[in-house]
Amino acid sequence: MEWLYSIFFFLYGITFGSFFNVVGIRVPLKESVVSPPSHCTTCDRNLTPVDLVPVFSYVFLRGKCRGCKEKISALYPTMELITGVLFVCAYLHFGFQWELVVALLFISMLVILTVSDLKYMLIPNKILLPFGIAIFILRFISPLTPWWDSLLGAAVGFGLLLLIAIVSNGGMGGGDIKLFFVIGLVLGTMQTLVTLFLASLIGAIVGLIFLKKTKQGRKTPVPFGPSIAVAALIAYFYGEQLVSWYTGLLN
Numbered sequence: 719m720e721w722l723y724s725i726f727f728f729l730y731g732i733t734f735g736s737f738f739n740v741v742g743i744r745v746p747l748k749e750s751v752v753s754p755p756s757h758c759t760t761c762d763r764n765l766t767p768v769d770l771v772p773v774f775s776y777v778f779l780r781g782k783c784r785g786c787k788e789k790i791s792a793l794y795p796t797m798e799l800i801t802g803v804l805f806v807c808a809y810l811h812f813g814f815q816w817e818l819v820v821a822l823l824f825i826s827m828l829v830i831l832t833v834s835d836l837k838y839m840l841i842p843n844k845i846l847l848p849f850g851i852a853i854f855i856l857r858f859i860s861p862l863t864p865w866w867d868s869l870l871g872a873a874v875g876f877g878l879l880l881l882i883a884i885v886s887n888g889g890m891g892g893g894d895i896k897l898f899f900v901i902g903l904v905l906g907t908m909q910t911l912v913t914l915f916l917a918s919l920i921g922a923i924v925g926l927i928f929l930k931k932t933k934q935g936r937k938t939p940v941p942f943g944p945s946i947a948v949a950a951l952i953a954y955f956y957g958e959q960l961v962s963w964y965t966g967l968l969n
């Protein structure tokens with residue numbers, strides 16, 4: 719049965735991923751997520767069901783609009799695929815427990831924020847707030863041990879990022895600080911610290927690659943949100959193993 723559920727979660731994931739692309743792109747522009755219907759941004763042609771099958775349409779259309787043959791951004795199928803894979807990971811990791819709901823919400827939020835941050839360098843409150851509230855409530859049903867670690871993690875995450883923002887004089891966006899509050903709620907104190915460490919590491923590597931590629935010097939801003947999202951998911955799924963592996967090295 720597990721493989722059948724895995725397929726179900728994958729299809730469910732790529733379908734939601736398709737919607738998350740729309741949310742991540744439209745919410746920062748204060749546009750409705752339902753109207754106007756999805757259309758090609760170049761020729762304005764409305765997309766029909768044939769164009770809207772997640773991942774598969776992109777492959778069948780070879781990444782081009784059926785109307786004007788303009789290239790479709792690879793960001794769409796990529797985020798759909800990532801959402802599908804992450805939903806399966808969440809199911810395989812937690813099974814049918816309440817924590818699966820937390821995991822699916824957390825993944826959904828991170829995918830939407832990644833799209834917004836890549837597109838506009840922005841982490842919208844309109845996304846953080848509803849997901850933050852839902853996760854806060856779910857932490858009563860599916861608590862961490864001890865239960866207050868969720869609140870402490872949120873306080874530590876928010877406080878540390880705020881401190882970094884003050885010290886670095888604006889090197890950290892307000893969205894990143896608030897995002898770490900929600901990450902703290904989900905992960906607790908220890909894994910929030912792991913996330914911060916991993917995000918800095920990933921961010922530095924991404925920054926280096928970006929710097930080499932463009933040669934535009936250090937002023938080019940690189941969104942930090944995607945690095946935080948990747949780090950938070952690694953910490954969520956493998957943080958405990960990472961910590962025990964690391965403490966094992968020290969002994």
Ligand SMILES: [Zn+2]
Binds near residue numbers: 787788
């Ligand atoms: Zn077109």
